[in-house]
């Protein structure tokens with residue numbers, strides 16, 4: 489199936505080639521709160537080759553204290569962040585779930601960094617949650633990636 493999305497102004501559009509509607513995770517870390525201007529970020533993890541974007545994209549590269557480089561892709565015109573890659577995870581792209589056209593159909597199957605979750609936000613019972621980052625294999629299971 490092909491899943492489509494784009495930025496707020498419409499100049500950047502992208503497609504995801506996936507077998508099933510993607511599962512998503514919510515990150516409640518304070519960096520994601522600042523970056524999204526919201527309580528958490530909702531993300532779709534895909535392989536980079538499943539993602540095809542067109543339009544004017546600009547890149548913001550941020551090097552973390554551990555030396556990992558995160559490359560954030562955003563619309564050059566309206567600055568909507570669309571997706572990022574990270575030098576620590578080659579071949580993987582993390583897409584901002586709210587930019588999907590049919591984001592209303594998405595479900596969240598994992599919560600990470602709940603230690604800094606906003607106190608008013610109640611998480612659904614039975615959805616895996618971790619106080620900080622999740623172990624990669626448990627995260628992959630929750631998102632049904634590579635299995």
Ligand SMILES: [Zn+2]
Nearest residue numbers: 495497563566
């Ligand atoms: Zn735009």
Ligand SMILES: [Zn+2]
Nearest residue numbers: 515516517520
């Ligand atoms: Zn985060």
